[in-house]
Amino acid sequence: MHRGSSYDADDPMPMVIIDERDVQREEAPPHGKIGMSTAYRMSELAPRREMEFTKRTLHVGAAVGQHVLDHDEVYYVLSGTGRVFSDGENAILRPGMAAYLYEGADVGIEQTGSEPLTIIISYPLDHRR
Numbered sequence: 108m109h110r111g112s113s114y115d116a117d118d119p120m121p122m123v124i125i126d127e128r129d130v131q132r133e134e135a136p137p138h139g140k141i142g143m144s145t146a147y148r149m150s151e152l153a154p155r156r157e158m159e160f161t162k163r164t165l166h167v168g169a170a171v172g173q174h175v176l177d178h179d180e181v182y183y184v185l186s187g188t189g190r191v192f193s194d195g196e197n198a199i200l201r202p203g204m205a206a207y208l209y210e211g212a213d214v215g216i217e218q219t220g221s222e223p224l225t226i227i228i229s230y231p232l233d234h235r236r
Contacts, residue, residue: 123153127162136165138215139172158231165189165224170217180230182206182216187224191216200226 127147136144147162162185165171173192182191183205190197191206192215199219200206208214218224 120153120155125149125152136163136169136171138174139170141172142166142169142218144169156232159229161228163226163228165216165218165226167218167221167223169224171215173213173215175213176208176210176230178210178230178233180208180214180228182208183227183229185225185227187218187222188220189216189224189226190219 127149130146130148130151132146134144134146136142143166145164145166148159149162150156150158150160163171165187182189182200184200184202186202189200191200191208193206193208193212194214198206200216206216216224216226
C-alpha cells in the first residue's frame with residue numbers, strides 16, 4: 108500500500124494504491140464455507156473507507172452461500188462462469204456481466220464449469236451510510 112503524506116481528519120483523503128498481492132489470502136468463501144477461494148480485499152487497507160471492493164476467485168466447486176443482503180451489492184465477472192441466485196431466481200454470469208443485487212434479497216453465487224470463477228464484489232459499508 109502506498110499513501111500520500113499525513114493528513115488531518117477533516118481534510119480530504121489522499122488516494123491509496125493497493126497491490127492485490129498485499130491483500131491476497133486463501134480461505135473458504137463466506138456464507139457457508141462451500142469449497143475454497145482466493146480473496147483479495149482491495150479496500151481493506153483504505154482508511155476511512157465507505158465501501159467494500161473485493162476480488163474473489165471461487166475455485167472449482169466453490170460458492171458464496173445464500174444470504175440476505177442488508178445493502179445493495181454488485182457481483183461483476185472477470186473470468187470463468189457462475190450461477191447467481193436472488194430470491195428463487197438464478198442466472199448464468201460470464202465475463203463482462205454483472206448482477207446488481209438489492210437490499211433484502213436472499214442471494215448467492217456458485218462457480219460453474221471447468222475453470223475458477225473470478226468476480227469483483229462491491230457494496231457500501233452500512234456503518235458509513
